[in-house]
Amino acid sequence: MVTLTINGREHQAEEGTTILELARSRGIPIPALCNHEAVKPYGACRLCMVEIAKDGRSRLVTSCLYQVEEGLEVQTHSEKVINVRRGIVELLLSRCPNVRVVRDLATELHIKEPLFPIENEDEDCILCGLCARVCTEVVGVSAISLVNKGTGKEAASPFHDVANDCIGCLSCAFVCPTGAIKAEDREGYREIPKWGVRLKLKQCETCGYLFAPEKQLQYISKHECIPEDSLNRCQDCRSKAGG
Numbered sequence: 414m415v416t417l418t419i420n421g422r423e424h425q426a427e428e429g430t431t432i433l434e435l436a437r438s439r440g441i442p443i444p445a446l447c448n449h450e451a452v453k454p455y456g457a458c459r460l461c462m463v464e465i466a467k468d469g470r471s472r473l474v475t476s477c478l479y480q481v482e483e484g485l486e487v488q489t490h491s492e493k494v495i496n497v498r499r500g501i502v503e504l505l506l507s508r509c510p511n512v513r514v515v516r517d518l519a520t521e522l523h524i525k526e527p528l529f530p531i532e533n534e535d536e537d538c539i540l541c542g543l544c545a546r547v548c549t550e551v552v553g554v555s556a557i558s559l560v561n562k563g564t565g566k567e568a569a570s571p572f573h574d575v576a577n578d579c580i581g582c583l584s585c586a587f588v589c590p591t592g593a594i595k596a597e598d599r600e601g602y603r604e605i606p607k608w609g610v611r612l613k614l615k616q617c618e619t620c621g622y623l624f625a626p627e628k629q630l631q632y633i634s635k636h637e638c639i640p641e642d643s644l645n646r647c648q649d650c651r652s653k654a655g656g
């Protein structure tokens with residue numbers, strides 16, 4: 414256990430805990446758009462910056478990556494922190510002017526204008542990389558990735574073609590903080606336009622509901638060693654049957 418302070422108040426935490434994890438567990442708000450408990454921290458959005466001081470020296474660190482230390486003094490809303498956070502949100506507002514979570518942060522920080530002229534009003538990807546990371550680290554598929562560098566960076570399927578490895582599980586859409594990944598189930602198929610994917614849906618053999626892509630069920634069957642024919646029913650029907 415280590416003892417440290419956040420905003421002047423003493424806290425204890427297990428070694429290895431990040432400052433962000435500790436702050437969240439104590440209800441101390443720190444904005445963090447590229448962090449999700451399901452995947453490893455990545456440090457992409459820089460919104461989670463906090464000021465730390467130890468032995469008379471202070472500096473800014475990303476709280477999603479920085480682990481607690483004995484005697485650390487953490488400030489989550491110091492002047493330096495707010496200035497950096499404002500700069501990041503101004504940039505995000507230039508890129509994604511109509512994304513709800515970005516607009517909310519801008520309002521919170523009293524930002525009225527984006528830093529640069531807006532190029533694309535419809536841009537909704539903040540390049541946090543959560544979609545690609547969850548696909549690789551949690552699903553184990555790596556169907557999509559962050560490609561290119563600098564201003565050309567984007568989350569994409571290989572060669573902007575069909576993401577052939579995608580199983581249509583929608584984990585990417587679930588973790589995306591901005592709703593940039595849209596999907597639709599229609600006419601017996603699941604479509605995820607961003608990844609160029611169209612996958613046939615399985616019909617529940619009990620209620621007839623089209624409940625999951627066949628490809629996802631095959632993947633689960635193979636990786637969890639579950640016979641495919643035991644995945645022929647939707648979750649509701651399985652629960653009702655006690656299976």
Ligand code: FES
Pocket residue numbers: 444445446447448455456457458459460461462475476477478
């Ligand atoms: S949450 Fe820490 S850098 Fe994005």
